[in-house]
Amino acid sequence: MNNFSFQNPTKLIMGRGTIAELGKEIPAGKKVMITFGGGSVKKNGVYDQVKAALKDFRTVEFWGIEPNPAIETLRKAIALGKEEKVDFLLAVGGGSVIDGTKLISAGLLYEGDAWDLVKKGSSALTVPLATVLTLPATGSEMNNGAVISCHETKEKYPFYANFPVFSILDPQVTFTLPAHQIACGIADTFVHVIEQYLTKTGESRLMDRWAESILQTLVEIAPKIRENKEDYQLMADFMMSATMALNGFIAMGVSQDWSTHMIGHELTALAGLTHGHTLAIVLPGTMQVLRKEKGDKIIQMGERVFGVTEGTHDERIDETIRRTEAFFRSLGLTTRLGEEHIGMEIVDEIERRFTERDVHFGEDGLVDGKTAKEILMKVL
Amino acid sequence: MNNFSFQNPTKLIMGRGTIAELGKEIPAGKKVMITFGGGSVKKNGVYDQVKAALKDFRTVEFWGIEPNPAIETLRKAIALGKEEKVDFLLAVGGGSVIDGTKLISAGLLYEGDAWDLVKKGSSALTVPLATVLTLPATGSEMNNGAVISCHETKEKYPFYANFPVFSILDPQVTFTLPAHQIACGIADTFVHVIEQYLTKTGESRLMDRWAESILQTLVEIAPKIRENKEDYQLMADFMMSATMALNGFIAMGVSQDWSTHMIGHELTALAGLTHGHTLAIVLPGTMQVLRKEKGDKIIQMGERVFGVTEGTHDERIDETIRRTEAFFRSLGLTTRLGEEHIGMEIVDEIERRFTERDVHFGEDGLVDGKTAKEILMKVL
Structure with a gap:
């Protein structure tokens, strides 16, 4: 055995109907930016469940985080989040949406261009984020890693930031994948x-x-x-x-x-x-x-x-x-x-x-x- | 699969020579009460390693937490900790020392008799605690449970309080068990x-x-x-x-x-x-x-x-x-x-x-x- 240090603070909430618990898990008074991918969540009912659970929160939506999330898209989300002064992020999607939102959570507290953070490889200063997972694959819902792409230069690099505060996994949402x-x-x-x-x-x-x-x-x-x-x-x-x-x-x-x-x-x-x-x-x-x-x-x-x-x-x-x-x-x-x-x-x-x-x-x-x-x- | 919620915030530090990392893990300025069992740690070198690692901290020692830790003993530790105004606990021992220290960590912030807390079954208000494990068995080093006994009434009950902030596990310390x-x-x-x-x-x-x-x-x-x-x-x-x-x-x-x-x-x-x-x-x-x-x-x-x-x-x-x-x-x-x-x-x-x-x-x-x-x- 090699020496190691392990810590994983993410709260995992898993099971049928657990999206309804969202409202209890996010601290009251937070202004939440909800991030999404392409729109499948509007067809499978996840979007409606999320919105219903967050009815007592001020929310902003950002749509369009693509597979292999691109800095070009994430810059827009960061600009929106800064403008709206959001202080909590909720990623609703698969690994790409969650990965992208990890960079957004660091970018919101960074003055310069967020691609600098990717090049640096990590960021300690982040806005809290949570997730509702819709596609089991990357594990991003319970780790602090992300992979970010740049379309312009055709580059793709790992980036390390924050563990989600909590992640909600309802296996039923995968039935329509x-x-x-x-x-x-x-x-x-x-x-x-x-x-x-x-x-x-x-x-x-x-x-x-x-x-x-x-x-x-x-x-x-x-x-x-x-x-x-x-x-x-x-x-x-x-x-x-x-x-x-x-x-x-x-x-x-x-x-x-x-x-x-x-x-x-x-x-x-x-x-x-x-x-x-x-x-x-x-x-x-x-x-x-x-x-x-x-x-x-x-x-x-x-x-x-x-x-x-x-x-x-x-x-x-x-x-x-x-x-x-x-x-x-x-x-x-x-x-x-x-x-x-x-x-x-x-x-x-x-x-x-x-x-x-x-x-x-x-x-x-x-x-x-x-x-x-x-x-x-x-x-x- | 039943619905569930999982979270375990304990940082696990495991490997050869890891007791030396103690000083980095405890926040500077804390006054630490170190709790021990019967004294085997003085023979196997663990005591010396702990003291060396904590040389920059103010420390108080409490000795004699017995197997199946008893409220009669823990009351004394709580009294000492209150008197010395300690604000961090380090349990050095096996499951009994760690379990007992979990009750101490709750008892330090409780006005009444700590047996009340055991009867109640849990406590949310605790002083932070960490552990150096010397006997693999109970898992107490990475959970929020404890089992506390009362000699007077021959009773023994589970009690739930706080997860250790961190736990240090050096397999070498088990060689002399x-x-x-x-x-x-x-x-x-x-x-x-x-x-x-x-x-x-x-x-x-x-x-x-x-x-x-x-x-x-x-x-x-x-x-x-x-x-x-x-x-x-x-x-x-x-x-x-x-x-x-x-x-x-x-x-x-x-x-x-x-x-x-x-x-x-x-x-x-x-x-x-x-x-x-x-x-x-x-x-x-x-x-x-x-x-x-x-x-x-x-x-x-x-x-x-x-x-x-x-x-x-x-x-x-x-x-x-x-x-x-x-x-x-x-x-x-x-x-x-x-x-x-x-x-x-x-x-x-x-x-x-x-x-x-x-x-x-x-x-x-x-x-x-x-x-x-x-x-x-x-x-x-």
Whole structure:
């Protein structure tokens, strides 16, 4: 076990009808800016539930935070929030709306351009924010991270600010999600776990098992969700898995990787692919290229998550990678760059960017531009 | 999944040499009362590490919080703390020292006798407290619960107050613990999980697996710890398991029981048995008497924790109960009341007390005085 420090102050309120509790959780007298994505919440009833719960508050609405929230949009939200002197933020949406709202919460108390904060990587000074989650995937509802894009420069970077004060998760709101969004959410959750798990063996028996528990749960529920995405218990299991996959609970004392995510962010920035989908493409490549370093852990994963117990060391690694890719395909996702018409020019650009930034991702710092290219070459 | 609300603000600082971080974590200028148990911390170096870390703080020491902390002792600590006008508490010890210090933290801001607070069951007004844990067992270092005894009346009740602001866990401090204390700590941890797990099936796939992960880890490490209790990784796994067993992480959206604990508390109050040890005796009785209601979950536990997959429904339940008792015996603990010279007079007194208080413990409220007696009759 590595030394660690853990703290997560977010209050999680989960279950049927919990959006109605909003009014009790926000301190009286606050002026609330509610942030939204594209408008699906008006169709599935979430908007009406939120407005009813906040009837005693002064509210301002900001609409249009897009997937992979862009600084260009968030600047407008920050300007509106400053003008309206809001002192509480409520993000109603998926990870993109929540991520974007984290930058807004820092931007409201910053004089300059909020892209400075993204470039700096973090901000300690923020307006309190809470969330109503509508799409299980990123875990942003219970962590202090965000990922912000810049359309102008095609850049996408992580940014760390504040934990939501509280987050409300009603599994019923997921019943109307499109199948592709659910698939991407499951892939995102799966790879969040992998980034905190598929590193070294023997660091923590309990963290290993907790990580495997989420993977096992996803593998168990994914085909059932494909059959019936209005099963409350299934969607509750999915929603809880997504939140627990990235709230620090499985990261205590263990090494972390995140190179698959960093390559995935570039694929989104350069080719516009949905985040979870990029991970489904990149991960099998990461496993192939780092099969020597991660081999023992891949074998542990294969045995405990997919029941792979036969064969030589190398055969078990191969079979586990094959099962991982097959799992993503079973979600209905493609797993090869070619299937998404992504070719060498983008691979080369990612190598160039990583090399220019002199990055060394992964638990051993092995993933630089050259290795990222190798990884992508495995999944052409 | 049942609706739930979860929040745990405690900062967990874990690893080698982490006691040295104490000085950074307590706000400057605080006057700190440090509370201790019997003095083992002077032999194992913890006392010296704590004092060195707090050299820039004004401190007062209170010694002698006993196992099953008693109101008679805690009143003295509260009087000292009021006299010295302390405004921060640091509990250095195991669950008893931490539990006792939670009552002190409420008692310091209460005008009357602190036993009133215990009878009331909770207190919202408290002085901030932090902990340095020396004995993994109760989970008190990361929850807001405590159990307080009264010697005069031989009573013992749960009390809820504040979460520690932070808790420091250095697995190295456990190397000098006596084998019996480790055994009781493992039994306590095991049964904490059971109380949040061995109820109904199908409420949460993930919470079930997280609970089973702790049980699997304990079953795996217990015999290894018997062989070598100075193995850092083993003791880190034990310490983390104990904390995660009772910090709310495995309780989200699932039913809870706690009847084994309530019967166990009476055995401690009436016969002086160590808390963890009482649970090892009571649990097999609880499983026998409630085998119909808990049957499906007992079978799930048998399969996933002990690998019991053969036999009829009833045979699998029997085998799982047998394995559970055998696990406790493998720790070096007795599992029958007769082995501890506890006879019918105490069983009858527990029945009388539960009936008088009109209690209905357990996930379905089935454990009253009569059922408690049945449970104890199974483990005579």
